[in-house]
Amino acid sequence: MIEAIDLQLIVAVQQGLPIASRPYALIAEQLDLDEAEVIERLSKLKQQGLIKRLGVIVKHRRLGYQSNAMVVFNIPDALVKQMGQQISQFQFINLCYQRPRHGEQWPYNLFCMIHGKSREKVLQQLSYLIANCALEDYAHDILFSRRCFKQRGALYFPLTTITA
Amino acid sequence: MLSFLHQQLLNDYQQDFPLSPTPYLDIANTLGVTEEEVLAAFSALAEQDFISRIGPIIQPNQLGISTLVAMAIPEADMSKVADIVSQYPEVNHNYEREHRFNLWFVLIARDQPHLANVIEQIERQTGFKTMQLPLLEDYFINLGFQLDLDSKAEAILVSA
Known part of the structure; x- marks a missing residue:
């Protein structure tokens, strides 16, 4: 505690x-x-x-990194840890997490983030990642960010809870 | 103009900001400039919104509980729903993304019932379902964001 x-x-x-x-x-x-x-x-x-x-x-968008993509893969459970560790080694990868799948509507279990200066650059880096980690056989999706509605560090917690 | 000093401050102090009584002086000594120059450069970076702050990043789920949440929102409702979601103090990093699941945010609460309660309120208030994607494992070790600050970033600073 x-x-x-x-x-x-x-x-x-x-x-x-x-x-x-x-x-x-x-x-x-x-x-x-x-x-x-x-x-x-x-x-x-x-x-x-x-x-x-x-x-x-840092505010990556303000510093010229306009393109931010969440890239998600469906990796067999037995391989997800190894893949996660491997993906994390790449310079352009900012985060790499395993998360639960949600059936057919969301079959992906490995999430990583690529911040790039352009969409083309991010797509190039993704191709490089897929080729180098032999990820061709696994389903993936790429979710570029559009609007940022709120970006703020976590507040631990709403202040009323700390006095308790 | 993004000076060499600005670049060093942005790149070299994301992980281990000095934990000493005079951290800015320590940085100044390391970089061979004065404390005043370091303070002025950080103030400029903050004022011009190139940094959000100098502070800690907390390991997820060590204090309280968090989850990534996704929602599939019709285009016409997006602004309204996003505003409702952003109003919760438990929400941060609320983004629109290109996908059927197009609204993505992180929720942080003090415990599971608190988290469940906020999710229920969001679903009721917006009229849309959520998909919860809590972190199972964090594979990322190489922390911080390595900036490649070339002429493009400088151009942005000049126009700021």
């Missing part, structure tokens, strides 16, 4: 670290902790893997 202080700390840093000389001291002040404790707790959370990474969260 996560300590209440750690949860408050995560909620505070999720708003973004202040761009100021002593950002952790400013966070500490908000939470009535001291700076050293904030740094120590964040380091521990990162070491434990609860914080997967700490750093700059």
